[in-house]
Amino acid sequence: MVKFGGISGEQLRQFIEKIERLEQEKRDITDNIKDVFTDAKGQGYDVKIMRQLLKLRKMDADDRAEQEEVLDLYKAALGMIPSFEAQPAEEQEAA
Amino acid sequence: MVKFGGISGEQLRQFIEKIERLEQEKRDITDNIKDVFTDAKGQGYDVKIMRQLLKLRKMDADDRAEQEEVLDLYKAALGMIPSFEAQPAEEQEAA
């Protein structure tokens, strides 16, 4: 049921504005993060590697196992398919 | 179930190569676009302004329908709630 008029409109407005405030905070934090990366870069650190570090740290043991599983699957998929040599530009004759 | 070897590998290879072909086409088109810009520049046109023209026209063409849709919903949902103005930063004239 959608509420119209009176106190309900006021309530909705408060919800909306609260969310907008929170989203603004989120944006601020995103900017802060960007600043930290910029600082680190200025100190000679490689941002790309930093991102990899963060990603790795974010993974707990379970996720990491899964990740390796995916990697294995990928290797399996690649290695076991005879017609796949991972050379994008070359054709080989069918056996 | 992942398929290995035999006809399945062939099928996968065909999917992959099809995608590679399509991506190549995409790259070709990108190059064509670049060429058009180069031509236009050679004719004395300002590429930067051309890009903004394209952006504007895209907004006009793509977003207008969606925007109006959103607007309709907005009006329906909100138009009757007196305490809600929907223009966060601006005042409109009283009806």
Place this chain on the structure above:
Amino acid sequence: MVKFGGISGEQLRQFIEKIERLEQEKRDITDNIKDVFTDAKGQGYDVKIMRQLLKLRKMDADDRAEQEEVLDLYKAALGMIPSFEAQPAEEQEAA
């Protein structure tokens, strides 16, 4: 203290941990937003419509300045070229 890199490793660690803290804050805020939606839903409001409201208000707030800027440029660049309409789907009033 440490044999590799000394202060550098420490410094990197501080950058990383700072980012992790900020990302945690972001996640917290995301959760807060979710909670607000949940509350609003509990009060009978339609979350989907609320999202569209937010979207519209964002467009109003953020894009208006940029849009006008683009528009000015567009007018400048194009206004004098009679054969160029720039409103692909609509007619404008005759001058």
Place this chain on the structure above:
Amino acid sequence: MVKFGGISGEQLRQFIEKIERLEQEKRDITDNIKDVFTDAKGQGYDVKIMRQLLKLRKMDADDRAEQEEVLDLYKAALGMIPSFEAQPAEEQEAA
């Protein structure tokens, strides 16, 4: 008679519209690619792995060497920093 009118406006319009046509073609191809992925998925293939295959095939030998170099660097960065254990949530046993 203004100097910006006439044939110049026409020419600009042609450039713009040509680009718009090319961009549309690009979008069509993107859609085609999506369709191929959907087909492949329907045949039981894992889209994520397919993307990895494509990425790998895209890399020629040089790029792959560079990639491994990056990986090594990452390992170096990670392994040589004693304060980095890459287990964010766990305590490490004292040495």
Place this chain on the structure above:
DNA sequence: AACGTTGAAATAGTTC
């Protein structure tokens, strides 16, 4: 040619 900026593509997460 590195740099930051911006726009597109991919991934992850959420809802129905």
Place this chain on the structure above:
DNA sequence: GAACTATTTCAACGTT
């Protein structure tokens, strides 16, 4: 589990 949205990542572009 399928679609939609949000977030993150990647690549192109102009700039210095």
